[in-house]
Amino acid sequence: MSADETPDQSVPDEVHEELMAATYRALCAHGYAELTMQRIADEAGKSKSLLHYHYGTKQELLVAFLDYLFDRFEARVAATEGDAPETRLRVLLDKMVPDGDYDGDYDRFGLALNELRTQAPYVETYRERVARNEAVIRCRLADIIREGVEKGDFREVDADRTASLLFAALDGARLQRVAVTDPSGTETASQSAFDAPTEVRAALDEFVVENLVREGGDE
Template identity: 50%
Template sequence: MGATYRALCKHGYASLRMQDIADESTKSKATLHYHYGGKHDLLLAFLDYLFERFEARIADPAGDGPTDRLVALIGTLLTPRDENTHQEFQTAILEIKAQGPYDDDYRERLVKFDRLLEERLRSLVADGVERGAFREDVDPEDVADFFVTAINGAQTRHVSVGHPIERTRRHLESYVDAHLLRGGSGARAAPE
């Protein structure tokens, strides 16, 4: 999976060949073909591997209460990482996402990512409503749907046109303050 990651970063999705992945690993191209029928099968396994890592990454955001945990999760998803490798990898993932409308196998895996993130966000917002940190009239499903759309859009916009991802993070944090918290705008101390 590490070799697939490195090869995707170097070559992108469209130009990626099994030989490129073999070149990044200690395995031969024939060995890769023995375990995976081809590039498509290997990339499906890679998406499954990424899903497991993503699941662990968003499972338990840090924080003392629902608000801190929600803001921490937003920060995890919308904080720039090492721009060199991460940008190349995000570009390759965007290319894979673009295959979703045409490839049911990719689409199935991409839907799993989407549903997991939406459920995690919904759960955090519902916890905030239940504990009285968020307003009673907040609909956790609507908020989660909005956040997933904003996060996915921010990541795509960052990769395709270089828009600063941290701006969307700040906007979502402001949304939490203004629209979710009991007491409205300014109820939570501004993040540093």
């Protein structure tokens, strides 16, 4: 694509979904540093020219991918609307930890996403998306806590501060795990760091969520 051309952003929904799924698989398989448009195209079974036609550059495609992750997160949050605040809070926290004892995609994708985040200070579009996505997660957590307080399900707490604690604890635990785990997921330099997300998740239930919940609506 020449410098004076712009990508066609009107990507059909089905094609966009397919290419975003291929980007996810390519990131898991190769990591951010080794990710190329050709590898994404290979995962999708499409031509590299199609990716350039719709997204322009790898950077623009990854910005679209971060938007895709954001939209999926919002959809998961929306799916819990109408549930009790405690249920919604636990479901949202569960989405931030591995699914089962070993979740290879959690480790491989977590490492790739962390690599992408390290580029955010140098790439404005990455920085904007990362900041927005993380702010929205904290905001959604705070909204759920605030709703629980207003309904009398939760004790009176500072919702924003509590949400920041929950997010920082699980995000930090995820970083601990990806930092000590081989990308193949077969080796870890520290079992305690590898277990950090699930251990921190359990601790948050015990020391934060359980203390939020008001027994029988009474203090």
